[in-house]
Amino acid sequence: METITDTINAVTWHMACFVDDIPEDGGGCAFISGRQIAIYNFARRGEWYATDNQCPHRQQMALSRGMIGSHGEEPKVACPFHKKTFSLQTGQCLNDDEYRINTFPVMVKENRVYIGL
């Protein structure tokens, strides 16, 4: 798998998939360095996000199958299991302070989607 090292931001960019592997305004899951990463194509806002695929509530590998949307200005994803929602920007759970997920930078270049780990 193609990787690019970005020394300034101290991340390594991993090529995850092609743009059209992720449905518009939906998500998909990529397997990167042994981790499951959920990637969201927020086409409505022209933005991309990436988070853990695992939901911290019941440890289900499901966030990439969740619905995305907004709460005020905040972009969010809802876990399909029990509808906990998480900010795509900060990873904070919006309806339960206990939970938080990791978020990752996304770069889209020449029709390819890269995730920074």
Place this chain on the structure above:
Amino acid sequence: MKTVSNTRIVVVGNGMVGYKFCEKLLSRKKDGQDFSITVFGEEPRAAYDRVHLSEFFAGKSADDLTMAGVDWYAENGIRLFLSDPVVDIDREEKLVRSHHGHIVYYDYLVMATGSGAFVPSIPGVEKDGVFVYRTIEDLELIQSYAKKARKGAVLGGGLLGLEAAKALLDLGLEEAHVVEFAPRLMPRQIDDAGSRMLQSQLESLGLQIHLSKSTQEIKGDDRIEGMQFADSFLDVDMLVISAGIRPRDEVAKIAGLETHPRGGIVVNSQLQTSDPSIFAIGECALAHHMIYGLIAPGYEMADVVATMLTGGEKEFLPYDMSTKLKLIGTDVASFGDPFVEEPACRTIRYENKAKGIYKRINVSTDGKTLLGGILVGEAEQYNMLLQTCKNKTILPPDSEDLILGSRGGEEAGAGVMSLPDDALICSCEAVTKGMICHEVGENGHQTVDALKKCCKAGTGCGGCIPMVKDLIAGVMKEKGVYVRNVICEHFDYSRQELMDLVKMNGLKTYGAVLDHHGKGDGCEVCKPLVASVLASLWNENILEKDRAVVQDSNDRYLANIQKGGTYSVVPRIPGGEITPEKLIVIGQVAQKYGLYTKITGGQRIDLFGAHLGDLPDIWEELIGAGFESGHAYGKSLRTVKSCVGSTWCRFGVQDSVSFAIEVEDRYKGLRSPHKLKSAVSGCVRECAEAQSKDFGIIATDKGWNLFVCGNGGAKPQHALLLASDVDKETCLRLIDRFLMFYIKTADPLTRTATWLNKMEGGINYLKAVVVDDVLGIADELERDMQNLIDVYKCEWREVVESPELRKRFTHFVNTPMKDPSITFADMREQKRAKEWA
């Protein structure tokens, strides 16, 4: 009734009832029955809507009023002769002769000659400028004469007279008078007090009312110049006579059929005249000693005869004569027995002169049932009251609430608000009503999200969310805050409002709906809601266009997501009937893909533990063997359970399995606000548990009883009877209407039982809408349902056949690997999902 292979039927009269008879006969016709139908009409055009005749003045054309054009008759093989009245009936030869000399033989003759306006024999009625109000031609004449007239009068202050008087005003006459012989208006429908109130309302509209006037003569040379009463003179230059109706029994009389001295062809409860092969229906028939001058009983008569001629059995029973007046600018209605007096009943009256409202209800002496009543000035409660009266529903202790409205302040949401404080609302998180009300009222947590956060209510299975919403609304209402039940921050509409908008604008994608009617980027509340609305409106594949990503996860992958992240597979097994061959295929598929199998509570088989990526392959095999999607994942029709019924069971009175399969096939794939379940039992023993279903059907000796709005699950509730002893066709028609009405009006995620509990007027109102069509929407509901049925496709088949859609069924986008985190445990020679970590 005996029917020969090609039965010749002649219909005399092509009015509303004559037309309806043809329509009903065609729709009731069974395979192998053949009719040759001939219709004679005296008027120059095919039957039109006489009830809405006055709308002709409001710009409706004769075409707009037509019930069915002449093409319709031709297409259905009906010979139609217009402008050609029947002049003679030869009962020996069984033939009729028309004005133009056509001779047609009949096996059965149906008289539907209606009635004409009754014109009293006042000297001068033949003068120019005197009209009756019955046909389109009458109205054309009135319209052109009114152009040069200034002052008009109507003779007769009844239902029709007032309608005609309002029409004269609308035609632009300077003065419009109503002349009534009796001391009050609408003497047959309302009492003195009601009449006085109506009079003052009509006077404020500009009508001039003259009561207790007997007209001696119509003055004028050739044309009318005034009306002479015993005690005064009224200066008018045109007059419409609306003094009652006269049944058109003249041909029947010539033929020697029994007629009543005051008019009307005498019929028995089978609507047979004194000659058993001749029927009379509609306004010309005298049944149960009376002429029914309304359209509903006329249609019922048409149905009775059509049923009998197609081999069924039906009787015409004394019919309710309740009426609501239309078009006169103020509401007037009467129902049941409006006139009973004390001591035969208890009468409750309400009068508000300032607002022009008069209401009266007559309650039985024991206070239990409603006998009848009158509404003037405000008739919103008419349908409710009519149903209460018709169904002899037991009244609440304060029966005055029926016309005054409840004054206790507990209306919407009273259901949950009346629960005790310690009632458990969210059982997952053990949150009580008291706790929720406290959070809403004292701590200001007034949205579902806020409540989820502060007390976790609704965070488990989510089943309590509708109740939580009601509680929020209930508490807010108690605090005097008006809350609209809007969808979420992105749509400022209720589900029903949004559905209407989406339909009107023909929107088919979530993006379009959000752009047109919403704001922001949507969320997990509005997305599946819009997805469901789109499916209920258009029934296009739910995964196409931009719709896949707005579906709830179950719908998105057309399978139920399970603990651990695998999915279940539930093929449809209509009515629970399955061949050994198909059972074997299910077994083989389960073996091949390593699935846990279980018989469900819905009489079919669930295969659990499928990997996302295996779903299309599994379904390809199932579809190859003739299975279809069971929609176990959707808010849609689940199963129609059946008992074995009359095919094997020694008690069964009807074939419940065949009917269950028919019902399941009819509604499969139908998307709705919540899931729908049904069942059909073969006799009263009710082994299919139909009374716990959203709609359930139980066989009787005579047909089928239809129950609606039952629920198992968290809050069990028995279904209520909607119609009894109906035939299959009627039963399906009523279900069509019922389901479509539910789909159009229910809040999201509300089962039919809850929907009914919240409906003002409850089951009586539902009956009025679905069975009696008081809202006049039945045809539309049936049509909308038919459209959905017509476009049904198995969505799994579409996925299996589309590489594009299939591509989305993988866990990873960058490797074909299955989700490595999925693990199973063993149990009783099968596997099970691993416990939550």
